[in-house]
Amino acid sequence: MSRVRIQQEDFDLAAEVAQLRAGNAKVGGVVTFVGTVRDLNEGAHVAAMELEHYPGMTEQSIERIIDQAQARWPIFDALVIHRVGPLLPRDQIVLVAVTSAHRGEAFAACEFIIDYLKTEAPFWKKEQTPDGARWVDARVSDDEALKKWG
Structure with missing residues (x-):
């Protein structure tokens, strides 16, 4: 199973x-994060909202992020699914899922992956607002979140 998927389709x-856990009876914890489109920003x-990415580079960037998480915590596996293309409020954008023997490692690795994904992966977001289309700039709060990882 691929650890990184960039797709237009929604995910279940x-x-x-279930697929991430399949075949590994040592999994004691699964932590997931699902990001969705908000109707206010x-x-x-x-x-x-429309999401664009740089094919090939985006997947490699996310693979490196997962590798870093696996080097820091004893996790079994991780999965990142990120959608691109046109999306509406309440649509799912991203899934980060992590398996490990214990919850602590899974929580930390999942938070690490999403923090780095928000700042390091080459995605661009354009929102449609009453004032017209606008590109979404990086958030200072996302950059601040990285500081806790050293």
């Missing part, structure tokens, strides 16, 4: 977690 959380109503 339960099916993805920086005070503006968001009618739709």
Whole structure:
């Protein structure tokens, strides 16, 4: 199973977690994060969002992030699914799932992966607002989140 998938299609959380756990009876914890499209960002109503990426480079970047998480914590596996293309409020954007023997390692690795994914992976977001289309800039809070990982 591929650890990284970039796709336009939605994903089924339960099916993805079941597949990630399959065949490994040592898994004692599974932690997931699902990011969704909000209808409000920086005070503006968001009618739709479009995500673009740099094919090939994006997957390699996310693979490196997962490798770093595996070097820091004794996790068994990780999965990142990130959607691209047009999305609407409430649509799922991203899934990060991590398996390990214990919950602590899985929680830490999942948070690490999403923090780095938000800042290091080459994705671009364009929102449709009542004032027209706008590109979403990187957030200071996302950069601040990285500081805790050293």
